[in-house]
Amino acid sequence: MRFSLSTQYSILIAFVLLFAGCGARRTPDLERVFAEMRAREGKRPIIVVPGAIGSEIINSRTGEVVWPKLFRSSDDELDLPVSPDLTANRDNLVAGKIIRDARFLPLLPKVNFFKKLLDVLRKDAGYREGDWDAPAPDGDRDTFYVFPYDWRRDNVETAQLFIRRVEELKRKLNRPDLRFNLITQSMGGLVARYAAMYGDADLPDGDTVPRPTWAGAAHINSIVMFAVPNEGAAEFFAMILDGYSLTDGSRRRVRLLKKLSRRDVLSGPSMFQMIPHPAATRFLDGDLKPLKVDLYDPETWRRYSWSAAFDPKYRKHFTGNNSSVNSERKTGATTDTSAPGVIDAYLAAVLRRAKCFHEALSAPSEGEAPVKLLAFGSSCVDTLNAPVILRDEKKNRWVTLVRPRGLRASNNRRLSRDEVKRAMYAPGDGRMTRRSLLGQSLMGKRSEGTLYDTTLPISYAAFVCETHSGIHANKIVQDNALTQLVNEAMK
Secondary structure, eight states: OOOOHHHHHHHHHHHHHHHSOSSOOOOOOHHHHTHHHHHOOOOOOEEEEOOTTOEEEEETTTOOEEESOSSOOGGGOOOOOOOSOGGGOEESEEEEEEOOEEOSSTTSOOEESSHHHHHIIIIISOOEEOOSSSOOTTTTSSEEEEOOOOTTSOHHHHHHHHHHHHHHHHHHHTOTTOOEEEEEETHHHHHHHHHHHHTTOOOOSTTOOOOOOOGGGGTEEEEEEESOOTTOOHHHHHHHHHOEESSTTOSSOOGGGEEEOHHHHHTOHHHHTTSOOGGGOOOBOTTSOBOOOOTTOHHHHHHHTOSGGGOHHHHHTTSGGGOGGGOTTEEOOOSOOSSTHHHHHHHHHHHHHHHHHHHHHTOOOSSSOSSEEEEEEESSEEEEOOOEEEEETTTTEEEEESSOOOEEOTTSOEEOHHHHHHHHEEEEBSSSBHHHHHTTTSOSSOOTTOSSSSSSOEEEEEEESOOGGGGGGOHHHHHHHHHHHHHHHTO
């Protein structure tokens, strides 16, 4: 598909507006700030764990990059097979490299993913990039490793893979006592936290209450969390409803930048593990009053027709030979796909798994946690916190608002868009709220060793004015995070 020159310029302007930030501001010169650090030797090694969409997805048969890519062939759709056996829902796509930057159209500037962060580690902070498969003899110090992964898959599965790879790396380095500092972004922070709390253990079966063993503390010293939704985020719920856009929750979305379809997001178990924790779930009715909603009950999703799971056109694909599970490129799903009931069974399974994942991450620890958390986020961007559920009597259906608009209350009072926005939104980074980073809605007593009102073992927290995708690239954040790591590493 080709665009006219005028269309390309329009898209270019949209990119500038979306990613330019809020104007000129002073930032630290990290080359000068970390001049002494670069000269030091023996810094604890670092592993960078990106968030959702931060790793390449490639076709294992052809080697073609499927993500990031503006246009994809029909053979390279990102949706996984759908069945209630979540571990069996596999296809021919696998994780490639961490994404440093990407250009989506010829006239557009490259979009930064992790290039700025990795450049700071290498050029300013005195680390070199290590090789997992063939680490240097001194790869146990002054080295950073990157951990790309298939961000569509279950986060516990990814945490288990992470632990296995770290154990193998330590064997190659002949350092069984080695503990890494982790730098994580968004979903990557949840993967890292689970790995630290449970090692390579799976979620408990049935109604068993998860108890953190901190088995991963043998490998992990501390976790830097850039924009990590520790109690989930309503914006990820909105993604399941509407698909994913690169615009950080902006109301004026650029349709060409909507990169994941509703079908793509629905099929990814990890996406459901990012929706709000049961304790942090908030919905409002048409009068902007709290509405009790069980976000983890499949019947709730059916009632409100949430996600592509209840789109008649999508369900129609699950009949006979039209089933997307039977697509030639998708393998491993063994359930009967002759009826749309497979989608309902999948939804029940993925919601149950997501709830258990949240419960495991919020489970209280006995005593002081052996792995400390350093949290960095934003408080200046209005962020979805409480969707509104309305009844459209004329069309005899429910409507779920994830973007504010003017409403008519039950007493016929006109509610302005600003009034609705204030009720729906909270301070954050456009994707997740400040409150979610700190985990302030999680139940239980304050964690030992933290100064914050949270059950999480957060030893340090800082906030800047930035969007979700820009926090880890913010020089002020990088300055503070690396200062904390190096001070700790040199003790």
